Amino acid sequence: MSAQPSQQETRSRIVVAAMELFWQKGYQSTSIADLLQRAGVHSGSLYHFFPGKQDVLLAVLDLYHGGIDEMLLAPAWHGIDDPIERIFALLAGYREALLGTDCSYGCPIGSIALELHEPDPPVRAGLMANFTAWTDAVEHCLVDAGPRLPDRLDRRALACFVLTTMEGGVMLARTYRDVARYDMAVGQLRQYLDQLLQQGDAARPPRKTRRS
Amino acid sequence: MSAQPSQQETRSRIVVAAMELFWQKGYQSTSIADLLQRAGVHSGSLYHFFPGKQDVLLAVLDLYHGGIDEMLLAPAWHGIDDPIERIFALLAGYREALLGTDCSYGCPIGSIALELHEPDPPVRAGLMANFTAWTDAVEHCLVDAGPRLPDRLDRRALACFVLTTMEGGVMLARTYRDVARYDMAVGQLRQYLDQLLQQGDAARPPRKTRRS
DNA sequence: GTCTATACCCTGATAGAC
DNA sequence: GTCTATCAGGGTATAGAC
Structure with missing residues (x-):
């Protein structure tokens, strides 16, 4: 349907990047800066979708579960x-x-x-x-x-x-x-x-x- | 022999405190400040015996092993x-x-x-x-x-x-x-x-x- | 060997223009 | 929704008097 690469797709990039980094480096050792760089977004975008780092983790756990x-x-x-x-x-x-x-x-x-x-x-x-x-x-x-x-x-x-x-x-x-x-x-x-x-x-x- | 409570005993207090805290809170979540408070020493003493936090961990692992x-x-x-x-x-x-x-x-x-x-x-x-x-x-x-x-x-x-x-x-x-x-x-x-x-x-x- | 004070960095999170 | 700039706080580690 929507061919635009933005919209909800940004959130997904953040979660996928977090999944990879948490897997490789662990949760605590992964900084927000690491996340932003890997996902190719800036902090404003991340905090638009998630209240904080822990909520990104919850999304990752949901992704694994789903x-x-x-x-x-x-x-x-x-x-x-x-x-x-x-x-x-x-x-x-x-x-x-x-x-x-x-x-x-x-x-x-x-x-x-x-x-x-x-x-x-x-x-x-x-x-x-x-x-x-x-x-x-x-x-x-x-x-x-x-x-x-x-x-x-x-x-x-x-x-x-x-x-x-x-x-x-x-x-x-x-x-x-x-x-x-x-x-x-x-x-x-x-x-x-x-x-x-x-x-x-x-x-x-x-x-x-x-x-x- | 030596009845004095100081000397090498300070080092031991640090290691024991670290063992307890690492067990309860984990290594990364334990700060140097936590260590100092639990051991009842100040940062000068800790860094006199250990080059850094990781070396305290090594001493703890040795303590477990021994x-x-x-x-x-x-x-x-x-x-x-x-x-x-x-x-x-x-x-x-x-x-x-x-x-x-x-x-x-x-x-x-x-x-x-x-x-x-x-x-x-x-x-x-x-x-x-x-x-x-x-x-x-x-x-x-x-x-x-x-x-x-x-x-x-x-x-x-x-x-x-x-x-x-x-x-x-x-x-x-x-x-x-x-x-x-x-x-x-x-x-x-x-x-x-x-x-x-x-x-x-x-x-x-x-x-x-x-x-x- | 032990203390106080502090330097310096990186952290998560925020403010506000666009 | 996305960007830039930045804050406030806690982190490890150090400096130097005693």
Whole structure:
């Protein structure tokens, strides 16, 4: 419709610039001046759209939350139907992000979550919404796996476990600037899930010889 | 020997104050003025002992690293000999720390690790040394478990997995201000270890009925 | 070694012309 | 809505008397 590049598009440039900078440098280390330069706007424009820096952060968290399907899950799950493999494809996506940045940048939500020790309630709500959506997606995969997993298994708890593995693994990878520990953690998670699948109600032990 | 309260004791007061403040408020959010007030010293004293703020952080990381046995492991392992239970006692210690602070404060090393996106090499070395010592301690427990665990199990990888579970769990507990997700993650880790113990070379399956 | 005073910079945020 | 210029405050770090 509107071909004009201005209007609401300026606000979007600010939010996208903030998303990138918060991811790379962190929230506290990103100054308003950094934001303005990256977005190519001046301070009058920013403060026209946002009351302050924290409101830019809220917009970024909303952007992540709103884009979790298209930006995160869809790319990771392209061509993958098996629900269990989708979980590890998601984890592989974070691995790629680590490798592509020399293990410097990890999960933006987790970074901000630990960076702000006493975030204001709306910020915490935004962080929680992102974590919850992520956990929901993984839980959905586990539910889709149906009887392949033991009935007694708490799907919600395991989904939460997947998230802690990712976040903890990313933390170590970034600290050591090496994916090795991320891989170790994901490998252990894989082993745990393999064991659960063997115990699944759909698993009829065909022989005493297990898996090929 | 020396009964005088001054001398090197001032330096120690600064480091201890910094340890507390960095834990509570984070590194970046703690100002030099905060440090001086808490330590009860003035800026001249601080800059007499340390070139700058970052060097105080290095001293704090050294303090954590040097005290991991007496301050962290010994209290958590008091009266607990079983190596596997020691791992969960360690995790229970972090749970207590969370509960005692309304789930506001978690692992100080992990917080700083994610707070500083591009830490200077000596800081990263200090963080790595702490993570490595922690992982070593857990790995030692796993090695002590000997044949109770499967021979094929990678002790180092599992120790790393324990650390990621703790760090990720603490992150979620702090974000949600609720230990529930920490408990879920640790519970899943417990289940994984239970399965491994059942597969251990020392486990002779006595019956088809498993665990009472 | 410890104190007081302060330099100097960068921060988030604002004022007001256009 | 966008620009320029700038404010007030807090940040780290320093200078120099004692």
